[in-house]
Amino acid sequence: MSFKIGVDGGGTKTELILVDASGAIVARQLAAGCNPSQLGPEKAREILETALREITTKAEGGVTHTLLCMAGNRSFWKETADALSGSDFGAVSAVDDSRPVLELATDGAPGLVLHAGTGSFIAARAPDNSVHYAGGLGWKLGDPGSGFDLGRRAIAVALLELQAAMWSKNIALSPLANALCAHTGIADYTNNSRYFYNDAAANAQIAAFAPRVLELAAHDCGAAQQVVADSITDFARQADAVIQRLFPNQTTRVPCGVSGRILNSEPAAFVLRSLANKLKWPVVLQFIETAPIEGVRRLLAKV
Known part of the structure; x- marks a missing residue:
């Protein structure tokens, strides 16, 4: 028998599947995240190669192809795929991590997918079948709608409240500001600010605050709701810029997948639906809860 390997590599985790000639999954494996933008290229490659070698041991008959669907610098992953080709992993190719969720959203037809998890991006397949990508600049330069962006905006709002409380003891803190103090274990503005600027673990804590922000927004915290709406x-x-560029004067609606734990939350989904109606997007919103690795499996079937 011959086998193929599919990889969904992100900042949080790296998920691998081994499929047989019929496309059935015969083995799965999880590893740490391998985004080179977060870990550096050497560590990212080490995590990937180690995971590949481990799952390859379950391929009794050899691997003919490996598909890498990876977050981070596409040139880096293209070079990595070229270096790995011809080894125990068969012919290796690399695409953006947007391709699996685009496959889930449109099944190869024209349309687009909006994704927001730890990071965010927009991927689209135009009527001429060309594939386009927007956003995904990373936490330093943007990614609105992402976990990091939600966390960053919410922390800024909470810090301003804590700052004001330094000068007026009569200010009642919002649930958002109280949640930040609970999240960091720090009760005042000065030390919270120092933590976020000086602690090496602060970046992870910023994104980790996003689920709490969404929870507060779902329970009518006005400050949290405003943060979600702005992001x-x-x-x-x-997304509107992509739609106007690729689907101008569209007379029929195209599928628009909505992917990732942020956009599939109730507060974010409410804002997105409202904006789609207001902007008159020619799309049908389809909220996707299927894991991206299923999109990887579908792409492997086309290799």
Whole structure:
């Protein structure tokens, strides 16, 4: 028998599947995240190669092809795929991590997918079958709608409240500001600010605050709801630019997948639906809860 390997590599985790000639999954494996933008190229490659070698031991008959669907610098992953080709992993190719969720959203037809998890991006397949990508600049330069963006905006709002409380003891803190203090274990503005600027673990803590922000927004915390609305609105502006460019004067609606734990949350989904109606997007929103690795499996079937 011959086998293929599919990889969904992101910042949080790296998921691998081994499929047989019929496309059935015969083995799965999880490894740490391998985004080179977060870990550096050497560590990212080491995590990937180690995981590949481990799952290859379960391929009794050899691997003919490996498909890498990876977050981070596409040139780096293209070079990595070229270096690995011809080894125990068969012919190796690399695509953006947007391709599996685009496959889940449109099944190869024209349309697009909006994704927001730890990071965010927009991927689209135009009527001429060309594939386009927007956003995904990373936490330093943007990614509105992402976990990091939600966390960053919410922390800024909470810090301003804590700052004001330094000068007036009569200020009642919002649930968002209290949640930040609970999240960091720090009760005042000065030390919270120092933590986020000086602690090496602070970046991870910023993104980790996003689920709490969404929870507060779902329970009518006005400050959290405004943070979600602002972040998703900026993301929708990016999506609107893609839609206007690729689907101008569209008379029939195209599928628009909505992927990732942020956009599939109730507060974010409410904002996105409202904006889609207001902007008159020629799309049908389809909220996707299927894991991206299933999109990887579908892409492997086409290799």
